[in-house]
Amino acid sequence: MQELDERxxxxxxxxxxxxxxxxxxxxxxxxxxxxxxxxxxxxxxxxMSDLEELGYILQPHTxxxxxxxxxxxxxxxxxxxxxxxxxxxxxxxxxxxHTERVEQVLQQMAKALAANxxxxxxxxxPSYQRNKVxxxxxxxxxxxxxxxxxxxxxxxxxxxxxSTREALDNETLLKLNILLNSSLNGLSADQINLATIARLKExxxxxxxxxxxxxxxxxxxxxxxxxxxxxxxxxxxILKYPELSDSQKASELLNAFxxxxxxxxxxxxxxxxxEQTGIQVYIGDESPIQNMKDCSVVTATYQIGEGMQGTIxxxxxxxxxxxxxxxxxxxxxxxxxxxxxxxxxx
Amino acid sequence: MQELDERxxxxxxxxxxxxxxxxxxxxxxxxxxxxxxxxxxxxxxxxMSDLEELGYILQPHTxxxxxxxxxxxxxxxxxxxxxxxxxxxxxxxxxxxHTERVEQVLQQMAKALAANxxxxxxxxxPSYQRNKVxxxxxxxxxxxxxxxxxxxxxxxxxxxxxSTREALDNETLLKLNILLNSSLNGLSADQINLATIARLKExxxxxxxxxxxxxxxxxxxxxxxxxxxxxxxxxxxILKYPELSDSQKASELLNAFxxxxxxxxxxxxxxxxxEQTGIQVYIGDESPIQNMKDCSVVTATYQIGEGMQGTIxxxxxxxxxxxxxxxxxxxxxxxxxxxxxxxxxx
DNA sequence: GTTAGCACTCTTGAAAGCTGAGTGCTAACA
DNA sequence: TGTTAGCACTCAGCTTTCAAGAGTGCTAAC
Numbered sequence: 019m020q021e022l023d024e025r026x027x028x029x030x031x032x033x034x035x036x037x038x039x040x041x042x043x044x045x046x047x048x049x050x051x052x053x054x055x056x057x058x059x060x061x062x063x064x065x066m067s068d069l070e071e072l073g074y075i076l077q078p079h080t081x082x083x084x085x086x087x088x089x090x091x092x093x094x095x096x097x098x099x100x101x102x103x104x105x106x107x108x109x110x111x112x113x114x115x116h117t118e119r120v121e122q123v124l125q126q127m128a129k130a131l132a133a134n135x136x137x138x139x140x141x142x143x144p145s146y147q148r149n150k151v152x153x154x155x156x157x158x159x160x161x162x163x164x165x166x167x168x169x170x171x172x173x174x175x176x177x178x179x180x181s182t183r184e185a186l187d188n189e190t191l192l193k194l195n196i197l198l199n200s201s202l203n204g205l206s207a208d209q210i211n212l213a214t215i216a217r218l219k220e221x222x223x224x225x226x227x228x229x230x231x232x233x234x235x236x237x238x239x240x241x242x243x244x245x246x247x248x249x250x251x252x253x254x255x256i257l258k259y260p261e262l263s264d265s266q267k268a269s270e271l272l273n274a275f276x277x278x279x280x281x282x283x284x285x286x287x288x289x290x291x292x293e294q295t296g297i298q299v300y301i302g303d304e305s306p307i308q309n310m311k312d313c314s315v316v317t318a319t320y321q322i323g324e325g326m327q328g329t330i331x332x333x334x335x336x337x338x339x340x341x342x343x344x345x346x347x348x349x350x351x352x353x354x355x356x357x358x359x360x361x362x363x364x
Numbered sequence: 365m366q367e368l369d370e371r372x373x374x375x376x377x378x379x380x381x382x383x384x385x386x387x388x389x390x391x392x393x394x395x396x397x398x399x400x401x402x403x404x405x406x407x408x409x410x411x412m413s414d415l416e417e418l419g420y421i422l423q424p425h426t427x428x429x430x431x432x433x434x435x436x437x438x439x440x441x442x443x444x445x446x447x448x449x450x451x452x453x454x455x456x457x458x459x460x461x462h463t464e465r466v467e468q469v470l471q472q473m474a475k476a477l478a479a480n481x482x483x484x485x486x487x488x489x490p491s492y493q494r495n496k497v498x499x500x501x502x503x504x505x506x507x508x509x510x511x512x513x514x515x516x517x518x519x520x521x522x523x524x525x526x527s528t529r530e531a532l533d534n535e536t537l538l539k540l541n542i543l544l545n546s547s548l549n550g551l552s553a554d555q556i557n558l559a560t561i562a563r564l565k566e567x568x569x570x571x572x573x574x575x576x577x578x579x580x581x582x583x584x585x586x587x588x589x590x591x592x593x594x595x596x597x598x599x600x601x602i603l604k605y606p607e608l609s610d611s612q613k614a615s616e617l618l619n620a621f622x623x624x625x626x627x628x629x630x631x632x633x634x635x636x637x638x639e640q641t642g643i644q645v646y647i648g649d650e651s652p653i654q655n656m657k658d659c660s661v662v663t664a665t666y667q668i669g670e671g672m673q674g675t676i677x678x679x680x681x682x683x684x685x686x687x688x689x690x691x692x693x694x695x696x697x698x699x700x701x702x703x704x705x706x707x708x709x710x
Numbered sequence: 711g712t713t714a715g716c717a718c719t720c721t722t723g724a725a726a727g728c729t730g731a732g733t734g735c736t737a738a739c740a
Numbered sequence: 741t742g743t744t745a746g747c748a749c750t751c752a753g754c755t756t757t758c759a760a761g762a763g764t765g766c767t768a769a770c
Contacts, residue, residue, distance in 0.1 A: 082721075083763065165515060177521045403744095407744070
């Protein structure tokens with residue numbers, strides 16, 4: 019049995035769509051004229067009264083129109099949006115030649131997304147944790163400094179300086195390089211366990227302390243960035259929506275965007291949520307970030323084979339254009355998959 | 365001869381200090397009570413009338429108190445601030461152990477600065493342009509990809525992937541590495557001219573196209589980032605100051621912060637301005653960025669020997685606490701000098 | 711079940727009035 | 741001649757009032 023009959027659904031749909039457009043409470047008369055139901059405003063009023071009782075819409079104050087409640091939005095997102103199977107288009111012009119520079123691609127993407135939707139876009143670099151090491155090299159930069167360079171499957175490059183007590187001779191360096199490469203190649207960060215490390219150290223002999231340093235550096239390189247690598251764009255777009263732009267809320271939100279750490283919880287939530295291929299919608303209080311209780315957040319997860327994945331998110335007012343946003347995310351997601359696929363070098 | 369006698373200076377000083385505190389126009393009566401001049405409000409009024417005529421202060425509207433004009437601020441900054449010779453203190457707690465990760469140090473610094481001052485802080489990575497190449501290495505990552513790693517004097521590391529048609533054998537690679545290192549070592553980006561390039565290519569023989577690629581990559585690496593490497597923090601602090609927080613202005617400013625490109629002109633201005641060791645103050649219209657005509661910007665330039673330098677900036681309302689800001693910048697500047705000095709490896 | 715009509719409520723914006731802070735001017739004072 | 745007291749005047753900003761408009765709920769008729 020359905021809680022809402024056909025007519026109620028139509029009316030709810032009309033209310034929400036109208037509210038998405040205008041941001042103003044919508045009255046019975048508007049619906050009566052706007053929709054194709056051919057009902058008088060009085061009838062609509064009765065239905066609206068029912069819908070309110072059921073919790074789908076609410077009145078900001080007596081004798082104002084109605085606005086959708088969180089439950090209303092939820093119903094809309096789940097049931098009323100027509101899935102468009104839009105082909106991958108647009109945004110192609112934003113695709114970049116220099117796919118080597120991951121940060122730039124991502125920043126660019128975020129920008130395009132923000133511009134396209136008029137909301138705030140965020141996008142995280144693919145998680146390195148599960149990414150596999152493909153190439154590793156130690157070089158003597160000067161007397162007291164080694165440089166470790168690590169290249170992973172997706173052609174992501176990390177580097178780290180290591181201070182040493184004294185310079186190593188060429189031969190030792192070569193040996194270490196071979197050792198490291200042969201031992202670590204193909205492993206992901208969370209696959210490098212104590213056993214591997216012990217074996218590695220043993221083989222390194224008197225240079226085991228250097229191996230230690232390298233591993234530390236490696237762990238550090240993988241981890242340190244994890245926090246920072248969130249790209250945002252269009253943060254100021256929220257100022258365009260009166261319901262978010264009062265000093266108090268705007269400030270909190272913008273802060274959350276600046277302190278990218280806060281966004282990480284969003285990402286984690288998205289990554290851990292069951293349906294990994296799909297698109298996640300958080301309405302109001304559903305969001306894992308408290309500051310965003312007046313917003314809606316839509317996230318998508320993109321993948322680069324082998325469990326390496328990142329998150330794209332759009333943050334906007336609750337009355338965001340969910341259809342458009344979800345569409346955009348979907349196409350971007352597939353594009354990202356493509357880019358990294360191609361880049362993966364086959 | 366001085367335009368302002370002692371008493372006028374004192375009064376102007378009192379007006380400005382008061383206004384910095386409150387942000388409200390300040391009246392004659394306030395000054396009469398507040399200052400140690402022991403003059404009646406009427407006398408102050410006469411003096412204020414003079415000061416207004418001279419252009420140091422102005423009335424937002426008849427029968428409001430006076431506020432400082434840009435000229436007033438300028439006079440204040442140039443003449444009325446007492447230079448404190450504060451020793452390098454505070455902020456030390458913010459100094460970081462992992463000095464290898466430049467971005468993090470800078471980001472951290474910006475954060476500390478913003479927190480300390482309650483304004484917006486920006487800080488740029490040292491300019492790579494004049495930085496000298498110290499170490500350079502090509503590695504074969506897989507069949508079709510070379511990785512170029514470049515380390516500069518300040519131990520800043522850049523890397524770039526280069527696609528090749530086919531893999532190079534070890535010997536060739538070694539030769540190329542030696543060639544590149546011996547040719548480019550000690551040169552800064554703007555010292556690598558056509559002659560150098562021609563010579564290099566000649567020596568590379570049949571692999572001249574790879575040299576081309578490397579040089580392109582090198583130029584790219586130096587340049588591409590130039591745009592991005594501006595770190596900001598406390599952008600939302602501007603919302604704390606009513607004179608900047610109305611939707612229109614706030615939006616423009618925040619945009620400027622997000623589009624870090626705009627900030628580059630600020631940096632360039634600061635770098636090119638004559639007095640390189642000192643601190644630069646731009647009041648209102650003096651700022652090179654149009655959007656910031658309602659703000660003041662204070663910048664400092666830090667150096668890492670050999671002409672390599674970066675910029676720190678604070679952006680706030682015109683009524684910012686110049687003394688505190690300049691102080692902060694001064695200490696930070698010296699700290700940065702220290703950090704990079706130490707890191708330079710001697 | 712649907713519609714028309716009506717009384718009622720409540721936001722919003724404009725207009726009007728009041729208040730307080732601050733000024734400029736004049737006249738008295740040292 | 742410089743300083744002060746006093747007074748009338750101005751004006752931003754707050755508060756109050758008022759009218760208009762939008763929307764609702766209810767009742768009665770279709």
